[in-house]
Amino acid sequence: MENIKKLILNTVKDAVIEEKQKLTVTVDYTKLHLLAKTLRDNAELPFDTLVFLTGMDRGEELGVNYLLCSSKDLSKEIVLKTGTTDRENPLLYSVTDLFETANYNEREVFALFGIRFINNPDMRKFFLNGDWNGFPFRKDYDANPELNPLNLESKDIIDIAPRIMEIDGKLVESTVNIFEEDDYIINIGPQHPSTHGVMHFRTSLDGEIVKKIDVHSGYIHRGIEKLSETLTYPQILHFTDRLDYLSANINRHGLCMAVEKAAEIEVPERAQYIRTIMDELNRMDSHLLAWACQTNDLGATTAFIYGMREREIILDIFEKTCGGRLIINQNVVGGVMFDIYDDFQKDVKSFIIYMCDKLKEYDRFFSHNVIALGRMIGIGNLSKEDAINYAVTGPAGRGSGWSCDIRKHIPYALYDKVEFNEVIRTEGDSYARYLNRLDEIEQSLHIIEQLIDNIPEGDICAKTKAIIRLPEGEFYSRVEACRGEFGVFIESRGDKFPYRLKFRSPSMALVSAMPLICKNEKISDFIGIGGSMDYVIPDIDR
Amino acid sequence: MILNYSQPLEVTNLTSWLDAALRSSLPEFWVLLIEFVLVGVAFLAAYAVIALILIYAERKITAFFQARFGPNRVGKWGLLQSVADMVKILLKEIVKINRSDRFLFFAAPFFMIVASMATFGAIAFGKGLHAIDFNIGVLYVTAVSSLGIIGVLLAGWSSNNKYSMIGAMRSGAQFVSYELSAGFALMTIVVLAGTMQFSTMIEGQRYCWNLFNGHISSLIAFIIYLISGHAETNRGPFDLPEAESELTAGYHTEYSGLQFGFYYLAEYLNMFIIASIATAVFLGGYMPIQVKGWVAFNGIMEYIPSYIWFFGKTAVLIFLSLWVRWSFPRLRIDQLLNLEWKYLLPINLVNIVLMVILVLSGLTLTDLLPGWF
Numbered sequence: 001m002e003n004i005k006k007l008i009l010n011t012v013k014d015a016v017i018e019e020k021q022k023l024t025v026t027v028d029y030t031k032l033h034l035l036a037k038t039l040r041d042n043a044e045l046p047f048d049t050l051v052f053l054t055g056m057d058r059g060e061e062l063g064v065n066y067l068l069c070s071s072k073d074l075s076k077e078i079v080l081k082t083g084t085t086d087r088e089n090p091l092l093y094s095v096t097d098l099f100e101t102a103n104y105n106e107r108e109v110f111a112l113f114g115i116r117f118i119n120n121p122d123m124r125k126f127f128l129n130g131d132w133n134g135f136p137f138r139k140d141y142d143a144n145p146e147l148n149p150l151n152l153e154s155k156d157i158i159d160i161a162p163r164i165m166e167i168d169g170k171l172v173e174s175t176v177n178i179f180e181e182d183d184y185i186i187n188i189g190p191q192h193p194s195t196h197g198v199m200h201f202r203t204s205l206d207g208e209i210v211k212k213i214d215v216h217s218g219y220i221h222r223g224i225e226k227l228s229e230t231l232t233y234p235q236i237l238h239f240t241d242r243l244d245y246l247s248a249n250i251n252r253h254g255l256c257m258a259v260e261k262a263a264e265i266e267v268p269e270r271a272q273y274i275r276t277i278m279d280e281l282n283r284m285d286s287h288l289l290a291w292a293c294q295t296n297d298l299g300a301t302t303a304f305i306y307g308m309r310e311r312e313i314i315l316d317i318f319e320k321t322c323g324g325r326l327i328i329n330q331n332v333v334g335g336v337m338f339d340i341y342d343d344f345q346k347d348v349k350s351f352i353i354y355m356c357d358k359l360k361e362y363d364r365f366f367s368h369n370v371i372a373l374g375r376m377i378g379i380g381n382l383s384k385e386d387a388i389n390y391a392v393t394g395p396a397g398r399g400s401g402w403s404c405d406i407r408k409h410i411p412y413a414l415y416d417k418v419e420f421n422e423v424i425r426t427e428g429d430s431y432a433r434y435l436n437r438l439d440e441i442e443q444s445l446h447i448i449e450q451l452i453d454n455i456p457e458g459d460i461c462a463k464t465k466a467i468i469r470l471p472e473g474e475f476y477s478r479v480e481a482c483r484g485e486f487g488v489f490i491e492s493r494g495d496k497f498p499y500r501l502k503f504r505s506p507s508m509a510l511v512s513a514m515p516l517i518c519k520n521e522k523i524s525d526f527i528g529i530g531g532s533m534d535y536v537i538p539d540i541d542r
Numbered sequence: 543m544i545l546n547y548s549q550p551l552e553v554t555n556l557t558s559w560l561d562a563a564l565r566s567s568l569p570e571f572w573v574l575l576i577e578f579v580l581v582g583v584a585f586l587a588a589y590a591v592i593a594l595i596l597i598y599a600e601r602k603i604t605a606f607f608q609a610r611f612g613p614n615r616v617g618k619w620g621l622l623q624s625v626a627d628m629v630k631i632l633l634k635e636i637v638k639i640n641r642s643d644r645f646l647f648f649a650a651p652f653f654m655i656v657a658s659m660a661t662f663g664a665i666a667f668g669k670g671l672h673a674i675d676f677n678i679g680v681l682y683v684t685a686v687s688s689l690g691i692i693g694v695l696l697a698g699w700s701s702n703n704k705y706s707m708i709g710a711m712r713s714g715a716q717f718v719s720y721e722l723s724a725g726f727a728l729m730t731i732v733v734l735a736g737t738m739q740f741s742t743m744i745e746g747q748r749y750c751w752n753l754f755n756g757h758i759s760s761l762i763a764f765i766i767y768l769i770s771g772h773a774e775t776n777r778g779p780f781d782l783p784e785a786e787s788e789l790t791a792g793y794h795t796e797y798s799g800l801q802f803g804f805y806y807l808a809e810y811l812n813m814f815i816i817a818s819i820a821t822a823v824f825l826g827g828y829m830p831i832q833v834k835g836w837v838a839f840n841g842i843m844e845y846i847p848s849y850i851w852f853f854g855k856t857a858v859l860i861f862l863s864l865w866v867r868w869s870f871p872r873l874r875i876d877q878l879l880n881l882e883w884k885y886l887l888p889i890n891l892v893n894i895v896l897m898v899i900l901v902l903s904g905l906t907l908t909d910l911l912p913g914w915f
Binding site for chain 1: 604607608609610704705708712779781782785788790868869870871872873874875876877
């Protein structure tokens with residue numbers, strides 16, 4: 001990393017480098033693009049993955065934090081900070097040309113903080129309507145309901161995007177049409193059986209072929225990050241379950257880890273075991289549902305029910321452990337809330353045997369079906385470069401040949417003590433993603449097998465203070481959720497509330513890649529690809 | 543005479559008694575009028591009842607495939623569930639769609655139901671249970687059943703809904719393609735049987751079903767007919783026009799209440815019609831299993847009423863269709879058309895020629911082994 005520091009100072013002389021939890025570099029906004037480009041293109045350790053793009057209201061200044069990491073080694077991280085003091089018309093430079101995943105994130109920052117990004121090709125507000133008054137995540141936002149009254153009339157969607165481009169050193173504001181004049185546009189969503197939630201794809205068609213997709217999101221945006229700024233850390237835990245509800249336990253694990261790291265709380269060994277086992281059960285639960293939904297999207301209803309049948313057993317184990325089925329409230333700061341019940345080991349072991357058998361059944365029933373193969377092989381190709389560029393992680397990213405498993409790269413809980421394979425396929429099509437999930441179920445079973453008999457006795461939760469205050473600073477944590485990398489960023493000012501909390505949602509990256517990989521595919525494959533990407537909408541609409 | 547005593551359960555006895563009773567007291571014109579009305583009413587009733595039974599059967603069988611219970615609340619074993627559903631559908635409001643083509647929108651379901659009803663009339667349910675018995679029965683069935691597509695296309699067009707439109711266009715492409723295959727497969731058997739009249743064709747299969755008579759060629763035709771018939775009913779892996787995970791409900795998205803009921807009914811009845819035509823053409827229709835020379839065995843088989851044979855054979859084919867439907871994922875439109883135009887159609891054309899050769903050179907089973915079949 002010393003070389004990287006030198007490289008940074010060579011590129012931008014007045015960059016301020018600090019050693020915090022991560023290496024943090026503060027630069028002037030005019031230099032950020034140059035620095036990011038240099039870091040991305042350096043041959044020794046390319047920082048080519050944009051993990052977080054966090055809008056910040058730092059009081060005087062509005063700014064953005066970027067967390068970059070290397071696609072070769074996810075544990076090599078660097079934080080770039082920039083900002084502008086112009087609160088009336090804040091302008092920063094876009095990094096969309098370097099990292100495609102920045103596109104939607106910058107639009108999100110525009111909607112929530114009002115920062116516009118120069119050279120971003122599409123500067124519409126993400127999540128919010130274009131006519132929303134004020135910028136909700138700014139600290140001085142006026143939440144008076146009269147400013148943004150509830151509107152009961154339907155508004156026409158205007159497919160015109162404003163943008164601000166730098167041409168020959170001058171800033172030019174212009175607009176661009178999203179669709180061509182005579183496009184046959186259908187709305188897939190917000191209410192549609194196969195968007196897996198309240199997602200809205202405006203799709204222009206040429207016969208059956210998808211020409212272009214325009215993603216509209218935010219129908220269930222709840223402003224969880226803003227809400228969190230007035231809640232204590234144990235209260236915020238409940239929100240993580242409502243992000244990606246299918247990997248509720250893992251999300252919660254992520255936030256707990258961030259708080260524990262910051263407050264320096266030691267988690268007891270027994271709690272770590274329970275957490276890891278529950279995480280893996282949760283992963284299987286989610287992958288089973290993903291498998292089931294994908295087959296359903298391809299029109300095989302029976303396979304769908306089979307997936308749900310197996311999932312039911314995991315949910316029963318969850319229910320017996322902590323009373324919840326989908327959202328299980330198991331992790332708390334310092335450990336877990338409920339100890340495992342007496343027959344837990346027995347139930348889990350019998351499930352492992354049962355599930356191994358069922359995986360073979362899935363294989364026989366669906367994985368080699370001629371029609372299914374025709375609907376998946378070679379469909380929705382996502383190359384490794386694109387996966388990195390769009391920061392598509394999880395089974396989808398690994399289906400494109402990118403080793404991006406946080407459990408391997410930045411081990412947490414007990415993942416450095418157990419032996420498992422990171423499932424990687426290089427085809428990058430729907431079928432690779434499909435098989436990856438089934439194989440990951442097998443790996444999860446393998447992980448649980450190693451842990452289930454060795455759970456040590458002891459406390460399940462560390463003693464914590466009644467009110468948890470985090471020291472001043474910036475804290476990141478990254479975990480491998482079911483759909484990819486889930487990240488938590490907390491900026492604390494020494495209070496019992498976070499100053500700024502940001503969740504990195506894996507689904508947002510998955511959806512941002514959809515327009516790319518669905519282009520020129522048939523409309524029925526668009527649905528099938530959506531199933532193979534397996535995004536969950538509340539995770540995007542935080 | 544002996545046959546009459548040996549078949550006490552045949553409906554023919556009832557119908558001929560009724561005919562005789564009417565003729566003894568009324569002039570010819572009134573007899574015919576009353577009989578026509580009775581036949582019409584009987585068909586309408588049968589149409590609804592068969593659909594209800596099929597819906598119940600499908601739900602139960604599917605539940606069995608999918609490790610579920612299926613309907614089990616309304617009535618014993620959920621037997622009254624489809625009746626309850628029918629009552630619900632009759633009571634539902636017919637929604638008027640803004641900016642739709644009102645006339646075509648209302649007319650579309652009737653095309654669908656009339657086409658399937660007209661085909662239904664040509665089915666031989668049993669000995670004497672046969673309303674229309676043309677000498678060109680096969681041609682009539684092929685022609686009339688393809689009218690249903692007009693209903694689908696009109697529904698898609700008049701709904702003023704883009705999903706419906708895509709569904710209807712898919713349906714159009716699918717119908718036109720698979721109608722060809724189904725027609726050719728039937729023609730293959732017409733070559734074998736030497737007739738287009740259903741009753742003659744069934745009578746000709748007394749000792750040897752057409753499926754076995756033309757061995758290789760018949761088997762190919764049978765498989766092709768099942769595939770394309772399945773495709774024509776818009777079910778199973780061929781349900782692209784409705785494709786609920788893509789197009790919500792395809793061409794009938796905007797329909798509600800009774801109009802939706804018409805489509806629903808027609809879909810199930812079309813499945814039945816396809817199966818019953820396959821039964822008549824390939825599996826000997828209402829003919830019991832008969833073996834040349836085994837008089838006692840034949841007598842026992844004859845004792846089972848012909849309509850039981852018909853419904854039994856049809857049920858087997860319907861079960862097959864359900865099995866396929868609930869096992870396979872959906873095809874994509876280009877795969878669907880590939881299957882038809884690149885595989886089924888060429889195979890079919892060759893198959894007809896093969897069948898002609900078989901028949902002309904006396905290689906059918908009845909020619910080869912006249913003592914057995």
